[in-house]
Amino acid sequence: MSVIACTPSALDLPVGSVEIPSDGLLARVHRPCPEHEREAHCVGRRHDDPCLVFWCPSGEHHFSIR
Numbered sequence: 130m131s132v133i134a135c136t137p138s139a140l141d142l143p144v145g146s147v148e149i150p151s152d153g154l155l156a157r158v159h160r161p162c163p164e165h166e167r168e169a170h171c172v173g174r175r176h177d178d179p180c181l182v183f184w185c186p187s188g189e190h191h192f193s194i195r
Contacts, residue, residue: 133186141191142172142182142191142194143175143178143182143191145171145175145176145178146173146174146175146176146182146191147173147174147175147176148172148173149170149171149173151174151181153162155171155174155181156170156171156172158170158171158181159183160183160194161181162183162185162187162188162192163192164185164190164192165185165187167185167186167187167188167191169183169184169186170183170184171183171192172184172191175193177195178195179195180193180194180195181193181194182184
């Protein structure tokens with residue numbers, strides 16, 4: 130038996146966002162989701178704005194925090 134962890138791909142990121150390397154420093158950044166109060170991990174950064182993009186597995190959505 131194997132278990133596959135699903136993470137959003139670069140295609141799933143919001144427009145204007147860039148995927149970060151999964152083994153990079155930013156991939157270790159976690160924040161609570163403002164809607165679901167569950168832990169979310171950083172999956173990207175915005176090109177036009179100095180924001181990080183996080184993935185909330187509970188709500189299956191992205192959000193950004195400055």
